[in-house]
Amino acid sequence: MAGKIIRQSVTFKASPYQVYEALMDSRKHSKFTGGKASISRKVGGKFSAYDGSLEGVNLELVPDEKIVQTWRASDWPAGHYSRVTFSLKEVKGGTRLAFTQRGVPDEHYEDISQGWRDYYWTPMKEMLER
Numbered sequence: 001m002a003g004k005i006i007r008q009s010v011t012f013k014a015s016p017y018q019v020y021e022a023l024m025d026s027r028k029h030s031k032f033t034g035g036k037a038s039i040s041r042k043v044g045g046k047f048s049a050y051d052g053s054l055e056g057v058n059l060e061l062v063p064d065e066k067i068v069q070t071w072r073a074s075d076w077p078a079g080h081y082s083r084v085t086f087s088l089k090e091v092k093g094g095t096r097l098a099f100t101q102r103g104v105p106d107e108h109y110e111d112i113s114q115g116w117r118d119y120y121w122t123p124m125k126e127m128l129e130r
Helices: 016-024 026-033 106-128
Strands: 004-012 046-049 054-062 066-073 082-091 094-104
Touching: 004 106, 016 026, 016 066, 016 082, 016 094, 016 106, 026 106, 094 106
Parallel strands: none
Antiparallel strands: 004 094, 046 054, 054 066, 066 082, 082 094
16 A cells, blocks of 8 residues: 555544544534545445545444544545544543544645545534534
8 A cells, every 4th residue: 555644633622422423423424524425333334425436444443532444535546545544532622633544645645635624624623613
């Protein structure tokens, strides 16, 4: 799995449970992204988001603490998957999400890195901190 690594950290004024649910509940995920999401809550289960333009498989799920998934965008080279890890930690006033994505194709690195900020963290904050 060649490619670059994205590391980001964001703090939400919400509980680890609320952040985990925003990422893993199909309805809540669809609500903040504005695109259809279908997310299995089982290890080995598949997910898709943004009307099918993102997809992958759950590798590890620790409720309210950690999500590890294979992940790919539909415009990536055929069969190329990255590995994403969402680690949730309760902090004063909310939850810190530490995010790592390994194996991002070089030519997609800038778009994907900015995309997490624009299409995930910002709308998640808006939904969770209302």
